[in-house]
Structure formats: C-alpha cells, structure tokens
Amino acid sequence: MITAGTFHLDGERVFWDVHDAAKAVVIELADERYTRLVVEVDDPRATVDLVERHITRA
Numbered sequence: 001m002i003t004a005g006t007f008h009l010d011g012e013r014v015f016w017d018v019h020d021a022a023k024a025v026v027i028e029l030a031d032e033r034y035t036r037l038v039v040e041v042d043d044p045r046a047t048v049d050l051v052e053r054h055i056t057r058a
Contacts, residue, residue, distance in 0.1 A: 002018070002019045003016045003019075004016060004017045004018070006034075012035035012036070013033065013034050013035055014036045014038060015034045015036070016039075017038070017039050017040060022044075023040045023044055024040050024041075024044065025038075025040075025041055025048055025051075027039070
C-alpha cells in the first residue's frame with residue numbers, strides 16, 4: 001500500500017510518501033509549513049544517523 005500526500009492530524013500538517021513502512025523515517029520540523037515529514041528511504045538507520053550528525057553541527 002502506498003501512502004502519499006498531505007494529511008492533517010490533530011491540527012498539524014504532515015507529509016507522507018511511504019510504500020514500505022519498515023523503511024520509513026519521520027523528520028520533525030520547526031517553523032515550517034509541515035510539522036513532520038514521513039518518507040521512505042533505502043536505509044532508515046543510516047539516514048537517521050546522517051541527519052542527526054548534520055543537526056548537531058548546525
């Protein structure tokens with residue numbers, strides 16, 4: 001099942017683009033149009049590690 005598009009949950013705008021839930025990551029945003037992005041990636045653990053490394057540098 002493919003889930004894609006903008007969804008409104010509890011007053012928040014969330015963007016989803018997922019086919020395989022096991023490969024999904026959630027990115028929480030601040031002061032942006034979307035509260036969260038839920039996207040599918042090839043390697044969720046590596047993607048989370050990469051994002052976290054870059055956030056700590058900022």
